[in-house]
Amino acid sequence: MLEELQLFQDPHYDESIVREEIRSYYPFVKAFGNNDEIEIAIYQQDALLLMNEAAISIEGTLRKNANGTGIVEFTNNAGAFLFDSISYELNGKELDKVRNPGIVSSVKGFLCYEKDDTSLSIGGWNYPQGGLVTYDPIKSTFYLRIPLWHLFGLFHDYKRIVFGKQTLRLIRARSDNNCFKVSNDDTVGELTITNIELKVKHVFLNDVVKLNLLTQINSDKPLLIPYRQWELHELPALTSGGTTKEIWSVKTCTNVESPRYIIVAFQTNKRDQMMQDATLFDNIEISNIRLTLNSEYYPYEDMKLDFSSRKYHEAYYMYTQFSKQFSSSTNKPILDYDDFNNRALFVIDCSKRNDSIKHSTVDVKLEIESMKAFPQNTKAYCIIIHDRVMEYLALSGVVRSAL
Structure with missing residues (x-):
């Protein structure tokens, strides 16, 4: 009724x-x-x-x-x-x-x-x-x-x-x-x-x-106990000296830790510097970031970004979609288009994959391209968000992975 x-x-x-x-x-x-x-x-x-x-x-x-x-x-x-x-x-x-x-x-x-x-x-x-x-x-x-x-x-x-x-x-x-x-x-x-x-x-x-x-x-x-783990990987420094492309083999993981989302960010001369803000992420004139999981590419097409011309709408769109997909939230993005220029976060949704990827060892690799040579002392961050399910036997006190 x-x-x-x-x-x-x-x-x-x-x-x-x-x-x-x-x-x-x-x-x-x-x-x-x-x-x-x-x-x-x-x-x-x-x-x-x-x-x-x-x-x-x-x-x-x-x-x-x-x-x-x-x-x-x-x-x-x-x-x-x-x-x-x-x-x-x-x-x-x-x-x-x-x-x-x-x-x-x-x-x-x-x-x-x-x-x-x-x-x-x-x-x-x-x-x-x-x-x-x-x-x-x-x-x-x-x-x-x-x-x-x-x-x-x-x-x-x-x-x-x-x-x-x-x-x-x-x-x-x-x-x-x-x-x-x-x-x-x-x-x-x-x-x-x-x-x-x-x-x-x-x-x-x-x-x-x-x-x-x-x-x-x-x-x-x-x-x-199901949850999603935020796993940070760091590349101490991008290759400088005129290079505009970097291939980063982030990790090899089992299907259990296969990524659902990848977030990539960069910082130049910000770590442990008292005159710098450690929460600022540099765009370093990125033109494209591609994630490879074995033989699958994300996103399918190049982003074709140009931050110097304010052409980074594809990266901003992917950023705005994260909260909706991750937690079904209707929250408005905290960063507007101008803020994103100084806090660039490159979000890649890889949560939808075919069975051949889900049931194999997964090689996580990033291809990073820039319009200009990478600045010196530029650190790269890659956050892998993946599922975890733990099983807790309360009487015996045993805690173990359920996957």
Whole structure:
């Protein structure tokens, strides 16, 4: 019967959750210097946690040198650049690991977020305004609350409760120069972290729902954890010296890790440079990028780009389609046509493939062409987004790949 005709239906209220609490977890050792490893573990086996709503809370200071005549300010997404890698483990099994989370989450933000979304401003994402809203330049203090779904593909996709021993492992960056910018050469930023915590939401169920859940757990029924992993590959430097074409053999993978999307980006002289913005991606006059998966090419035709003539509409169109295809979102692209020129992200959708590709070892190769010779000190990034499904046997504590 149509909803409009349900005149005598009783109202229904979802009371399966009786209470929610946010609790803090702390690292074993409070050492937050560059290159330090920070481990935060949750040992409460029976606690029901919404890890997709968990966040890393950070406190610290940012000062400039005493002799500096310029100013120092945070860049967009500064919090993610505090770490060289982050990983999440369930019962000792690594589910997700992100290398260079500053680059990966910046790319994700430009692909998936909206301009008027301020929910991430306290996490360091504040585009297009930039800076950090919690930074007090007089006291030199700052505060961050970075949600795990901003950093991990796992928690961007998997939104159900998690239980068992869990470990968050953070490797501090070798340099904090990607977190801030200075206005002139005689100014140096000095960043210090004074505290890091993990804020986690605990969920408490009513007796009926809890009994039903425990019954299924005691039967050792497998839980499936599906998500899409954002895997970063870096080419330290494109071939310079007059070359306009590069062939990059990114990786060879099994059919399980076969790419669904490829995102390519470039940066010239931006890594660890205090006077540069680490979230800017250079177009380097790219004329075409072609992905090869074994014998299949994506896209089918050359892009025929010319950034100097503002002819990059094909690349911009592919960028605007990503959010619709990736998450069925109606979000408006965060970058307009002009912004894209300074934050060029080349998106290739390879999610639709024939069976001969899906059931074989896959060679991932990129052909990169430019209108001009590649600039010196130009780094190339390739993010491969692929499916992962993990199986969790809650009673025995076994975590393994389901594919």
